[in-house]
Amino acid sequence: MFSQGRRRAVIRLDQIVCCLSSRNYVVFHAGREYRVRVTFADACRCLADDDRFLAINRGILVNLDYVESMENYICTMTDGSSFPVNRRNFRQMKNAWREYRRG
Helix, strand or coil: EEECEEEEECHHHHHEEEEEEEEEEEECCCCCEEEECCHHHHHHHHHHHCCCEEEECCCCEHHHHCCCCCCCCCEEECCCCCECCCCCHHHHHHHHHHHHCCC
16 A cells, blocks of 8 residues: 555555656556655565566566566566666566566
8 A cells, every 4th residue: 555645545466567766756557557655665665575576677667467578678568568677687587577477
């Protein structure tokens, strides 16, 4: 649960496609966008115990359930959106995604 302005945003983890840092906010994409005033580091800590979430680049956290492919330093999601993957850690990120898919 995160605070969204004066309201509390209850976001089911299985619905979160990705989280993107936006200045002092994190935008959770989960069917709709939830803009929450929280640091990206704190959002990552909240989701750290869940294996399906992977930080693929600075300010970008994806739900591996929604990853379609990881090629050429690009992570493509099932909804068609794509994000750059950290070049230095690309092989590690791709292996983590493959391992996750094997279940």
